[in-house]
Amino acid sequence: xxxxxxxxxxxxxxxxxxxxxxxxxxxxxxxxxxxxxxxxxxxxxxxxxxxxxxxxxxxxxxxxxxxxxxxxxxxxxxxxxxxxxxxxxxxxxxxxxxxxxxxxxxxxxxxxxxxxxxxxxxxxxxxxxxxxxxxxxxxxxxxxxxxxxxxxxxxxxxxxxxxxxxxxxxxxxxxxxxxxxxxxxxxxxxxxxxxxxxxxxxxxxxxxxxxxxxxxxxxxxxxxxxxxxxxxxxxxxxxxxxxxxxxxxxxxxxxxxxxxxxxxxxxxxxxxxxxxxxxxxxxxxxxxxxxxxxxxxxxxxxxxxxxxxxxxxxxxxxxxxxxxxxxxxxxxxxxxxxxxxxxxxxxxxxxxxxxxxxxxxxxxxxxxxxxxxxxxxxxxxxxxxxxxxxxxxxxxxxxxxxxxxxxxxxxxxxxxxxxxxxxxxxxxxxxxx
Amino acid sequence: xxxxxxxxxxxxxxxxxxxxxxxxxxxxxxxxxxxxxxxxxxxxxxxxxxxxxxxxxxxxxxxxxxxxxxxxxxxxxxxxxxxxxxxxxxxxxxxxxxxxxxxxxxxxxxxxxxxxxxxxxxxxxxxxxxxxxxxxxxxxxxxx
Numbered sequence: 001x002x003x004x005x006x007x008x009x010x011x012x013x014x015x016x017x018x019x020x021x022x023x024x025x026x027x028x029x030x031x032x033x034x035x036x037x038x039x040x041x042x043x044x045x046x047x048x049x050x051x052x053x054x055x056x057x058x059x060x061x062x063x064x065x066x067x068x069x070x071x072x073x074x075x076x077x078x079x080x081x082x083x084x085x086x087x088x089x090x091x092x093x094x095x096x097x098x099x100x101x102x103x104x105x106x107x108x109x110x111x112x113x114x115x116x117x118x119x120x121x122x123x124x125x126x127x128x129x130x131x132x133x134x135x136x137x138x139x140x141x142x143x144x145x146x147x148x149x150x151x152x153x154x155x156x157x158x159x160x161x162x163x164x165x166x167x168x169x170x171x172x173x174x175x176x177x178x179x180x181x182x183x184x185x186x187x188x189x190x191x192x193x194x195x196x197x198x199x200x201x202x203x204x205x206x207x208x209x210x211x212x213x214x215x216x217x218x219x220x221x222x223x224x225x226x227x228x229x230x231x232x233x234x235x236x237x238x239x240x241x242x243x244x245x246x247x248x249x250x251x252x253x254x255x256x257x258x259x260x261x262x263x264x265x266x267x268x269x270x271x272x273x274x275x276x277x278x279x280x281x282x283x284x285x286x287x288x289x290x291x292x293x294x295x296x297x298x299x300x301x302x303x304x305x306x307x308x309x310x311x312x313x314x315x316x317x318x319x320x321x322x323x324x325x326x327x328x329x330x331x332x333x334x335x336x337x338x339x340x341x342x343x344x345x346x347x348x349x350x351x352x353x354x355x356x357x358x359x360x361x362x363x364x365x366x367x368x369x370x371x372x373x374x375x376x377x378x379x380x381x382x383x384x385x386x387x388x389x390x391x392x393x394x395x396x397x398x399x400x401x402x403x404x405x406x407x408x409x410x411x412x413x414x415x416x417x418x419x420x421x422x423x424x425x426x427x428x429x430x431x432x433x
Numbered sequence: 434x435x436x437x438x439x440x441x442x443x444x445x446x447x448x449x450x451x452x453x454x455x456x457x458x459x460x461x462x463x464x465x466x467x468x469x470x471x472x473x474x475x476x477x478x479x480x481x482x483x484x485x486x487x488x489x490x491x492x493x494x495x496x497x498x499x500x501x502x503x504x505x506x507x508x509x510x511x512x513x514x515x516x517x518x519x520x521x522x523x524x525x526x527x528x529x530x531x532x533x534x535x536x537x538x539x540x541x542x543x544x545x546x547x548x549x550x551x552x553x554x555x556x557x558x559x560x561x562x563x564x565x566x567x568x569x570x571x572x573x574x575x576x577x
Contacts, residue, residue, distance in 0.1 A: 376447060376503060377503075378498075378503050378504070378505075381445075381447050381503045381504075381505050382505070383443075383445030383447075383482050383484060383505055383507045383552075384482075384536055384537070384552075385475050385477050385482060385537075388447070388477065388480065388482070389477055410479045410480070411447070411449075411479070411480050412449055413447060413448065413449055413501065413502065413503055414501060414503050415501040416449065416501075
């Protein structure tokens with residue numbers, strides 16, 4: 001087993017918790033003393049750094065939300081002196097004002113170390129050639145992976161996104177062994193390569209992909225791995241936390257969250273109470289060592305679950321499951337939490353329907369009514385009505401088993417449902433109108 | 434006995450039950466100069482299946498597929514009926530006696546003949562029993 005920093009990565013959990021407590025205590029004192037924003041927040045919330053006497057006292061601290069970053073655009077939350085900063089990244093403002101993240105030299109270094117550990121845990125090392133096909137620039141993906149890959153001694157091919165044919169040529173010519181990109185771009189590369197008469201599996205040396213920055217599923221992993229003949233590892237991070245930070249190890253059993261950098265809470269989005277391992281909730285994070293933009297109890301809006309037990313790789317740090325949705329996307333149907341991603345996951349396993357779907361919610365006789373519209377594939381089309389009704393019933397049953405709430409299914413013609421570029425808006429909720 | 438020569442390729446298409454779908458199909462046939470010989474719509478809750486027999490089957494299939502319709506070929510048979518009371522009964526009883534199930538059926542009655550179009554579970558047996566009972570079947574090329 002290959003560790004980047006075995007002392008930290010395999011440290012007993014009690015020791016990690018002690019370390020986290022010391023870092024937390026230090027952080028809240030510093031922020032209370034020197035950050036007007038945090039001091040005011042803590043006072044409003046009736047908590048003083050003296051009240052933090054154990055890690056479980058974390059719950060006394062106020063939450064921080066994306067809106068706080070937007071409200072303080074551009075630099076209201078930036079904590080260090082201007083002269084100490086070495087970089088800004090800016091997240092796109094698709095859902096509001098952009099947010100700015102500032103980095104000190106130590107922030108960049110910790111970010112790089114976090115990724116060096118992550119990349120090493122996927123089995124990458126010196127001699128590997130890593131193509132970074134995340135965007136370089138204001139987005140954190142490209143530069144983050146670039147620094148991490150260089151730190152482990154790999155050779156970086158900084159292709160960024162776009163010009164896919166050239167990317168594939170370089171992948172062959174420079175004997176690329178790993179790629180970092182979004183899952184959809186990886187599939188696109190596979191398709192373009194096929195059109196060029198190149199099999200990623202047989203005609204390149206690619207064997208690993210570090211995949212993230214957009215939602216994907218286990219089914220997609222299976223497809224990527226069997227089709228392209230590589231192993232795909234999930235990676236997680238958002239710009240507020242620095243950028244991509246954590247990935248799965250070779251066991252592919254959830255991404256390892258380095259406890260010395262981040263304290264992880266998984267909370268029920270309705271009650272804000274912690275949930276048990278294996279139960280889905282909102283990821284709430286505290287960055288224990290960040291300087292430029294401190295982050296305490298930040299509600300990521302991402303839904304995930306903690307894996308129980310210690311990983312077979314021997315790393316003692318907690319593992320989180322691949323994100324299964326966004327809190328904002330959560331629907332409450334007859335009192336049950338439903339995520340569109342669960343519907344997507346179920347539909348992917350049903351061969352008679354395509355991957356596109358729409359959800360319509362209405363209230364009928366004061367009861368919530370959920371309709372899922374799916375496209376029937378040409379292969380599954382039978383001109384016998386009972387066959388079609390049987391297909392529909394089967395989809396309804398599978399969705400009900402997955403969601404624990406009954407769903408009506410409507411069969412739609414292929415190509416008739418809306419296609420989305422970028423963020424999909426698959427839910428029409430008529431209840432609020 | 435070439436039973437297969439009596440199989441007729443019907444074009445079936447899946448349609449959502451909403452205004453304009455039939456018109457879209459019909460317009461496509463107009464544009465391609467395709468003539469409809471027989472036609473039916475079966476509807477379920479929220480969707481339907483349109484079934485047509487046309488003079489230019491291949492062109493109809495390709496055009497509808499190109500328009501994005503979910504379309505399929507289905508083998509049916511077409512039996513000439515006596516156009517008088519009891520015409521349908523004779524054929525239905527012949528199939529019933531042979532324990533052949535009719536999955537669906539539609540018919541047309543023109544000035545020279547009446548034709549019953551049948552989709553059955555055991556098509557070869559059905560053809561045999563119908564011919565043995567003295568009925569005539571229409572071949573695909575007779576639709577041209």
